[in-house]
Amino acid sequence: MAALEQNSDGSCNDLVNSNKNCTNSLSEEIRKQADEVKDKANTYFKNEQYNEAINFYTQAIELNPYNAPYYGNRSFAYLRTECFGYALEDASKALDLDRNYIKAYYRRASANMALGKFKLALKDFEAVVKVKPNDKDARAKYNECAKIVRMMAFQKAISSSDSESVVEKLDLENMVIEDDYNGPALENNKVTEKFVTELLDTFKNQKKLHRKFAYQILIQAKEYFSKQLTLVDIDVPKDSKFTICGDIHGQFYDLLNIFELNGLPSKDNPYLFNGDFVDRGSFSVECILSLLSLKLLYPQHFYMSRGNHESITMNQMYGFDGEVKSKYTSQMCDLFTEVFNWIPLAHCINKKIMVCHGGLFSDPAVTLDDIRKVDRNRQPPESGIMCELLWSDPQIVPGTAPSKRGVGVQFGPDVTENFLKVNNLDYIIRSHEVKDAGYEIMHNGKCITVFSAPNYCDTMKNKGAFITIKGGDLTPKYTSYEAVPHPNVKPMAYASSLFGLF
Template sequence: MENSTNENSLSNNCTSLKWNEKTEKIIEECSLFAKGEKELAALIKEKANGFFKEDQYDVAAELYTKCILLDSSMAHYYGNRSFAYLKKELYGLALADANKAIELDPTYVKAYYRRASANMALSKFNLALADYDRVRKMIPTNKDAQIKYQECNKIVRRLAFEKAISSDHTITSVADSIKLDDFVVEANYSGPHLEGEITADFMKELIKIFKDQKKLHIKYAYKILLSVREYLLKLPSLVDIQVPPKQKFTICGDVHGQFYDLCNIFELNGLPSEENPYLFNGDFVDRGSFSVETIFTLFGFKLLLPNHFYMSRGNHESDVMNKMYGFEGEVKSKYNSKMAELFTEIFNFLPLCHTINEKIFVCHGGLFAEDGITLEKIKKVNRNRQPPDEGIMCDLLWSDPQEFSGRSPSKRGVGIQFGPDVTEKFLKENGLIYVIRSHEVKPEGYESHHNGKCWTIFSAPNYCDTIGNKGAFINITGDCLFPPKLVSFESVPHPKVRAMAYASSMFSFLS
């Protein structure tokens, strides 16, 4: 299946939604005061705008959908819903709605903004640039339009330059330019020292200084990164994990830079150890503004417990996502740009997925656009790259389950949606019993799909400080793989640094 967005399919997906109770109540209330469908749509739109301002994008999107069902001739209903989908990271839907809004009203400036934003999020920078160019010509006195065009143009030119030099020169590792002896640890440094191997005591001290909003010295930060890079590059793309009988094993989903919630997981479930192993299933960084603390904690435990602490790559362990959602900006703010480059290189070496006791398949996103994908094929995937737009690696990082059979274009605009029949066939062909994946916010932090053969686990409670969801993790034991034991938990307080605090102003539509 191609990754191009089938707009009719996407439209069908969103207009067949069952309204939640809040949406139904609002529609009923508005119906009491409206004279005709157009007036009702206008009243519902005002309610939707209110929910949007309160960061309740699910309700807002449903209400805009009702507006469209009542009056499909209004471009701004599609434009508003496109913006809600952008906030929900459903870039395929956002793009489809922006295109429809432009079709209805070619002079609707905001629709070009929405389309440019969706294309930016999908790394289609040339298409975004064309729309920003249209906008600045339509409203030549608008400073924001000029700035957006200039910033996008810089990205397009930078990528063209990088492509040119990569074809002309042998690519060297940024790790080769880092010499630990060049860094002097100042006498007044009060954090933990790392002269030899990482110890459990070092990790406890590291967590403590991070909680106190202090930094690990740059010398030791680089030492961790260089060591974890050396370890990860030797791993296969699919890692087999063996859990002995009676031993507990914990699987966590997205943590997204929510360091204090990560610490709460360890409070609830115990610190990682040989007796208490963990797998973190991608999206360690971005969004949350304590991503640096989060990733150094995870990498530290990986080095301390290489055979009892596992990490899968998520779609946010990528260059474009890190530029958009704040991790690159955070690393530059707390350390420097060279370290940001090193993180990009290290993320390329993270395994794409794991199996547990050869029976549970764990990946960040989901299953594949074509049949016949075996574990052996996955092991052979060259992962040392930025995520592609299609293929096995793309699907592992981006895909989502759907309720109905077959495959559909992704609402995100990348990857696919796969049904219960796809899951059943993949499991049967590979001798597996179920799939664990992450990638999606869920009210309780988890959700069962496909008759218990696919599970979503999401470990960032109150995502982005606005969603109000719980986080969750999964416990299994080596002799009791199914059903998984699910543990939900609430968010905990953190210092007053807002989510996306380090994101580029170019991507302000995401915050």
């Protein structure tokens, strides 16, 4: 490696090599001050106050930018707040400063896994194994990641050679309903109000829906969604109420609380759920089957937008894949994927409000018609309209910037204003981010975030919220609520064993 050079003022020209000389250029007082700030950050991290931890790690880095563990610690905090792009940058920076800092390899591997880049993650695990060949934990993580890479390659090979739907492989006619099953049943293969009422009660009591009925719901939902456009137009009559909910993330008992507070969905009480129905929360199966049943019962009064977690990679890491396999079958996982691929990406209410899960675009010329034309029957790509609808986030400053998540973009108030002007809209509603009050208003009131999973992952202490509007003036009203108790099943109970890295 090249020798590290220092300018006369003590600054460094080359940070690829050891940071020893640069560190020595700092006074003992500054290094001590930086460590004290880092200790404060660690305390906030231990108390699961990750945003505060990030602020103090940043202060420590500003005082001493040559300390690899500072970046490694902040990377870990970014992982906890799902800022995977920032986590990746910090882990790489830590390794630039110290190639022997093992934790940074784990952090970078974690960020890459969260972004679905398992081959890159595998390289970092391999690097750790080479340095610590006798470390059983490192070897286990390497083997687990290698297994996922092989499985993904196999799935890709299968999908390219076998385009047959799961639906065509099912033999529902001969699927036996056991004599001792006393749960809800479809009537003439149709979802009814009675069925939905019994289903919600069954799930509330931690009982299962029979797999035959679950399969039938999925098949019918896929058929319905496949006939919809990528962007669905909704007409809300002048004096009618309409409710928009954000992320639910498998928190079934909080979903029931929304219905308790705001009434069950019906023709007179329509809803739109804006993505991320599953993952993290360990009652994701109950959430998604309930929502799909409501969609089939009230197809013109109950709407669902796809979120970034309605995808294979997210489901493999964050628990939904494992939960479906535990409660039903791996074949049902594949059918869920087919259903998710067809869920619309956006909705437009009364030609004035666009609702999507993530946000806006790097291309300022995108129109609603462009969204309508998107071929959504696929896994989310890493760029383009579909990717940005699912992954983007608003920012305070004007313009666009690389996403803190590593996918999509961050977009400023000018981007929102331009999109609304181009498409003759009043404002946008999106979800995708935890907010303390369950909602946040940005960009001069033109970009609203709603997040409906309170005390997210049983750790974030945030409120959940939903938005109601009237068809006449479309003025948003916000209802916030606390989390309710749930059975003693922890979030991420079905997640990949690699998730311990996060």
